[in-house]
Amino acid sequence: MNKTVPVLKxxxxxxxxxxxxxxxxxxxSVTEGEILSLIGPNGAGKTTLLQVLSQLIPFSRGDVYFKGxxxxxxxxxxxxxxxxxxxxxxPLLFDxxxxxxxxxxxxxxxxxxxxxxxxxxxxxxxxxISHLADRSAKTLSGGEAQRTSLARAFxxxxxxxxxxxxxxxxxxxxxxxxxDDLERVIRETGTTTVMATHDRLxxxxxxxxIAVMNGGKIVQAGAPEEVMNHPADEWVASFVGTETILxxxxxxxxGSALFISAFGRSVEAAGEAxxxxxxxxxIRPENVTLSECGPAxxxxxxxxFRGTVEKIIPSGAFYKVRIDCGFPLAAYVTRNAIDDLSLRxxxxxxxxxxxxxxHVIRRKLK
Amino acid sequence: MDIILExxxxxxxxxxxxxxxxxxxxxLSLQISGTATFISLFIGISGGTAVALSNFPGRKLVxxxxxxxxxxxxxxxxxxxxxxxxxxxxxxxxxxxxxxTAMIIAQAIIATPIxxxxxxxAMQQLPKKLRLQILALGATRVQMVWILIREAKLPLLAAxxxxxxxxxxxVGASIMVGxxxxxxxxxxxxxxxxxxxxxxxxxxIALGIILLLFAYFINLVLxxxxxxxxxx
Numbered sequence: 001m002n003k004t005v006p007v008l009k010x011x012x013x014x015x016x017x018x019x020x021x022x023x024x025x026x027x028x029s030v031t032e033g034e035i036l037s038l039i040g041p042n043g044a045g046k047t048t049l050l051q052v053l054s055q056l057i058p059f060s061r062g063d064v065y066f067k068g069x070x071x072x073x074x075x076x077x078x079x080x081x082x083x084x085x086x087x088x089x090x091p092l093l094f095d096x097x098x099x100x101x102x103x104x105x106x107x108x109x110x111x112x113x114x115x116x117x118x119x120x121x122x123x124x125x126x127x128x129i130s131h132l133a134d135r136s137a138k139t140l141s142g143g144e145a146q147r148t149s150l151a152r153a154f155x156x157x158x159x160x161x162x163x164x165x166x167x168x169x170x171x172x173x174x175x176x177x178x179x180d181d182l183e184r185v186i187r188e189t190g191t192t193t194v195m196a197t198h199d200r201l202x203x204x205x206x207x208x209x210i211a212v213m214n215g216g217k218i219v220q221a222g223a224p225e226e227v228m229n230h231p232a233d234e235w236v237a238s239f240v241g242t243e244t245i246l247x248x249x250x251x252x253x254x255g256s257a258l259f260i261s262a263f264g265r266s267v268e269a270a271g272e273a274x275x276x277x278x279x280x281x282x283i284r285p286e287n288v289t290l291s292e293c294g295p296a297x298x299x300x301x302x303x304x305f306r307g308t309v310e311k312i313i314p315s316g317a318f319y320k321v322r323i324d325c326g327f328p329l330a331a332y333v334t335r336n337a338i339d340d341l342s343l344r345x346x347x348x349x350x351x352x353x354x355x356x357x358x359h360v361i362r363r364k365l366k
Numbered sequence: 367m368d369i370i371l372e373x374x375x376x377x378x379x380x381x382x383x384x385x386x387x388x389x390x391x392x393x394l395s396l397q398i399s400g401t402a403t404f405i406s407l408f409i410g411i412s413g414g415t416a417v418a419l420s421n422f423p424g425r426k427l428v429x430x431x432x433x434x435x436x437x438x439x440x441x442x443x444x445x446x447x448x449x450x451x452x453x454x455x456x457x458x459x460x461x462x463x464x465x466x467t468a469m470i471i472a473q474a475i476i477a478t479p480i481x482x483x484x485x486x487x488a489m490q491q492l493p494k495k496l497r498l499q500i501l502a503l504g505a506t507r508v509q510m511v512w513i514l515i516r517e518a519k520l521p522l523l524a525a526x527x528x529x530x531x532x533x534x535x536x537v538g539a540s541i542m543v544g545x546x547x548x549x550x551x552x553x554x555x556x557x558x559x560x561x562x563x564x565x566x567x568x569x570x571i572a573l574g575i576i577l578l579l580f581a582y583f584i585n586l587v588l589x590x591x592x593x594x595x596x597x598x
Contacts (some may be wrong), residue, residue: 056498078506086502088495095517104513105503156504 005064007032007192008053008160013062015048015216023048023059023216030160033190037203040213041239046196047164049213053085054162056112066160079080082109085153089165091145093137098148101137105156123151127181143174150182154189161186163195165349167202179205200240202274212236229284230359237282237361243320243330244283247363249303250275257302263327268302271360280361285320287357288331292341293348305329309347312338323351374573387549395553398466399534402473406529407478410478411522414485415511419497432486435479440472444542447472451543464545469553472543473533480532481525488521489514523592527585534581554580575594 008030015023023045038046048256051057053064055077066083070305085105095274103120110118124130127147132140137148146166153161166182167175183206186193197203203210204224211221220232231237237245248262250273261268262281273279293306307325312341314320318332321343329351333343343349380388417428449455451463462468492514500510515522537555544551546560554577561570567584 004389054502056501078504081502082504084502086499088499089497090493090498092499093492094513095519108503108505162502168492294422 006030007034007067008194009065009068010053010064011065013049013052013064015052015057016058016060021216023052023316024061025049025062025216026216028053028218029210030194032192034209035186035193035195035207037207037210038194038196038213038218039198039200039203039210039239041198045216046198046213048216050086050162050164050194050196054084054160055080056086064349082156083154083158084160084162085158086162087149087153087164087166089168091137091140091141091142093145093147093152095138096136097136098103098137098140098144099124099131099133101148102155103150105152107242109156119155120151124156126150126185141174142170143178145182146170146174146178150178150185152184154191154275157189158191161191161193163193163197164215165197166195167196168199182206200228212239214239222247230299231361234280234282237280237359241284242282242359243285243289244281244328246280246281246283246327248281250277251324258360260360264327265305267358269358269360270356271358273360273362278363280363282359282361283329283353283357285332288322288329288351288353290321290331290333290337290343291350291352293350300354302355303358304350304352306348306350307344309345309349312343312347321349323349325351340348369567370571373568374575376568377572377575380569381576384490388572390549391552391554391557391573392580394466394551395534395555395577396415396580397472398469398540398553398561399473399530402470402533403477403530405470405474406477406481406533406570407526409474410481410529411485411515414482415489415515416533417482418486418489419511419514429486430445432479432483436483438476440476440536440540441538441542443472443475444539447475447539447543463543464551466470466544468543469540469551472537472539472557476539477529477533481529484521484528485518488518488525491521492517520592523588527588530584531581534584535577560565 006029010025010028012177013023014021014027023178038049039045039071047233052059055064055071064071066075066080070075071080092103092333099120103121106116106119108286124133127150129144129147129151137145140148167179168284170178179202195206207224209221210224210227211218212227214235220227220236227236231240231242234245247260248260248267250258251261251266252259253273253275256270258269258271260269260279261280267281268283289301305325307329309321310323310324312319315332318334319338321331321333323329323331329350341349417425417432447468448463450457451460451468452458496517497510497514500513504515535555537559540553540557541556544553544556546552547555554573558573558577559568561573
């Protein structure tokens with residue numbers, strides 16, 4: 001797999017509708033075999049960008065390149081579309097059998113009947129739906145239908161796979177198993193993939209790179225860890241799940257250690273800023289440790305604050321604990337931790353976090 | 367009551383004995399209405415699909431005209447087709463007034479908006495993203511339209527039924543542009559009107575029953591196809 005060749009590239013893409021600029025992406029590049037996720041809230045422009053990149057809708061300005069060639073100019077749109085596949089949130093199956101659906105892209109390409117049969121059978125097996133081959137697509141469950149849609153997409157051996165919120169309408173068990181299978185197939189085939197999702201956990205799990213979108217623009221792009229732990233601004237920080245976002249001012253700098261005044265408390269963080277500079281502190285809830293109030297416990301954390309539990313909120317496998325430490329702070333804890341610490345609302349607690357667990361955003365440089 | 371019973375008896379007699387006149391009228395009815403329906407399907411499905419898939423200024427007006435056309439009164443169609451085909455009319459040089467061809471034209475005009483309106487509704491009912499999905503599968507525009515028509519096949523069968531039902535049973539336009547000429551342009555509906563006016567209720571009932579049976583059997587066949595196509 002050559003990770004350096006841009007299979008897909010776009011320059012100065014703009015979509016203007018009703019006089020409003022709804023998509024503005026100066027540059028985007030996806031290398032061969034890469035999985036890029038576009039994340040952002042509803043209306044961020046993820047779907048529009050996918051549809052423009054796949055040349056399914058017209059755009060006002062810019063160019064899309066496939067392997068260095070401009071689509072529509074020196075590479076025909078139909079030929080380009082025949083090198084990609086698209087899976088939408090709704091399976092959008094045809095009113096025929098499952099196997100006929102899987103074969104539909106091949107029929108459109110005029111592939112020989114015998115070849116179609118073999119390819120369709122292989123894809124049905126790959127997605128575990130061989131037993132549904134002769135069933136009417138209209139009788140499938142949501143998960144089965146989306147598997148059929150994925151099998152149809154892979155049947156044409158696409159060079160680029162576009163996924164538009166493909167798991168959003170599935171129930172959790174179906175979703176888990178389809179994500180597992182899709183991840184396996186993408187890795188096996190090395191298919192370059194661009195996926196739009198509003199679920200950051202899906203994006204982290206599947207992607208090599210994440211692009212965060214807001215208001216039709218890509219506001220940050222990078223490796224999942226980079227985006228999650230070093231958000232470019234407060235909005236990105238909030239969107240990627242940074243629960244504690246505090247405005248502060250650098251009081252002192254000692255090497256790479258910054259002493260920041262926030263809400264009248266001194267917080268030690270690692271980062272680049274100068275004394276007197278306005279900054280924003282981002283602390284992810286999973287980086288905050290809670291312990292009982294009492295004699296100072298042994299911790300390597302540079303920041304230890306006493307506070308009061310304000311609220312305990314079930315949050316999937318974890319519980320989110322909101323603490324008032326003179327500033328609002330959030331921590332994720334397990335059910336066991338809640339029992340061990342006998343955590344309840346209104347009780348005092350000690351919260352600690354490392355200086356390196358804080359991401360410092362320089363306000364002036366924004 | 368006796369008139370009705372006698373009429374039914376006579377109807378079965380005419381049917382069982384394959385009365386040549388009745389058979390001739392029936393065959394001509396089928397030919398005229400079948401051809402008109404076929405023409406209306408061609409124009410109606412193409413036009414309905416084109417309007418459904420396109421966006422242009424005045425589209426709403428076009429849609430409202432199509433919907434209005436679905437209730438076009440046959441006598442009005444008959445009137446205008448007669449005027450156009452009249453010896454001094456714009457198309458008088460064709461000399462086809464009071465011919466089966468004129469009847470086909472009139473019936474096709476009646477059925478086309480019906481087929482177009484149902485096609486339009488059927489196409490608009492399909493998910494908008496389906497078009498994008500088909501294009502993403504690598505389809506050309508022609509392939510996309512064909513696949514969409516196939517996807518809308520069940521409501522389109524309803525369009526066939528409605529179109530054929532509309533013209534096989536209409537009488538106003540047929541009598542006006544066809545003239546109800548014996549052995550030439552006399553169809554089931556016009557013959558029924560004539561026999562009723564003459565007081566020949568038995569023959570009128572016989573023709574009425576044949577008309578009903580035809581409408582029923584053709585719709586039965588189409589319904590069978592439609593139901594077979596439904597998801598299991």
